[in-house]
Amino acid sequence: MHPIILCGGSGSRLWPLSNPKQFQKIFSHNTIFLNTLLRLKSGYMPPVIATNIQYESLVKKELHVLREYKVIFEPVKIGTAAEIFIAALLCNENEIMLILPSDHFIGDLNNFYAYAHKASQLASETDSTVAFGVEPHEFNSEYGYINVVYYHKEKYHILKDFIEKPEHVLSNDYYWNSGIFVFKAKRHIYEIKKSAPTLYNLCFASVKHFTPQERFLYLKQRDFAGIECVSIDCLVMEKAKNVAMIEANFDWPDVGTWNSVLELSEKFTSSFRHVTKKREPVSTTESNKNLLVGS
Numbered sequence: 001m002h003p004i005i006l007c008g009g010s011g012s013r014l015w016p017l018s019n020p021k022q023f024q025k026i027f028s029h030n031t032i033f034l035n036t037l038l039r040l041k042s043g044y045m046p047p048v049i050a051t052n053i054q055y056e057s058l059v060k061k062e063l064h065v066l067r068e069y070k071v072i073f074e075p076v077k078i079g080t081a082a083e084i085f086i087a088a089l090l091c092n093e094n095e096i097m098l099i100l101p102s103d104h105f106i107g108d109l110n111n112f113y114a115y116a117h118k119a120s121q122l123a124s125e126t127d128s129t130v131a132f133g134v135e136p137h138e139f140n141s142e143y144g145y146i147n148v149v150y151y152h153k154e155k156y157h158i159l160k161d162f163i164e165k166p167e168h169v170l171s172n173d174y175y176w177n178s179g180i181f182v183f184k185a186k187r188h189i190y191e192i193k194k195s196a197p198t199l200y201n202l203c204f205a206s207v208k209h210f211t212p213q214e215r216f217l218y219l220k221q222r223d224f225a226g227i228e229c230v231s232i233d234c235l236v237m238e239k240a241k242n243v244a245m246i247e248a249n250f251d252w253p254d255v256g257t258w259n260s261v262l263e264l265s266e267k268f269t270s271s272f273r274h275v276t277k278k279r280e281p282v283s284t285t286e287s288n289k290n291l292l293v294g295s
Helices: 032-038 053-060 080-089 109-126 185-195 197-207 232-237 258-275 284-290
Strands: 002-006 048-052 070-074 096-101 129-134 144-151 156-164 174-184 216-218 243-247
Touching (some): 002 080, 109 129, 174 232, 185 232
Antiparallel strands (some): 096 174, 129 174, 144 174
16 A cells, blocks of 8 residues: 655644644654654555645654655645645556545554555455544544445445534434545546546646656645645545445544543553552643643
8 A cells, every 4th residue: 555644734723832733742752743654564655745845844854764755845735635636646546545644643553454454455446435434432523524324235334425524413324534545546536637627737737747766746836826725525525426434443533632632641541540649630731731742
């Protein structure tokens, strides 16, 4: 599989941190971005990393753990649909792409690898976009939701509809959209060409001068001035017809808000409570600071 790491988010929901959440050291002496790189399996292809030019030094600081890679630097926010499309143009059209946000915590890596392999097989056999759905334990308006029907004959789920950040509680038929996807490069290229031909032509023209030997790909400001920043969820997931879903039965919290950070911290530290000294409660602000290791 060819990992595509999305590293351009601003992480504004973790205000007042100065850097985006993927560059924070939460629960670890590594940044979340570095842990994403370290999570890549040795058998995977060298990753393509998509990020904003303002994070250039933060990204390059962590690349020492990789032998090979490509980094796409965006002059402005272009959205995950375009980021992934440009990455797809750098791949062989039949390669299986593994889309990984760089700001997530994933536990139980063996399970993660197993489900990624299962998704790869499904994408290869059905030429579908495969989403990873997480069974909700509560309603969260900050997540996208996937409604699916189980296809008994082939033993996987088929997408019925997708709702980005709903305002009201949904039925039990919905799963959280983890933001992790697997598909052939040509599948995403087809979806962008069909849904957004202007974006297709713009991105295609912007990368044709890059050579396969280049590690750092700097997109030009003039090519993307005024571009609409659109996510893969809105441009592809809500419109595509051939979308499958597998249940992601591994620990997956999106470290997107202080509430999720605190919840994960509670889970992360519970097994060590028997050796820790009981402390008096502290304020939320003080708790937030304590979650940042080495900052």
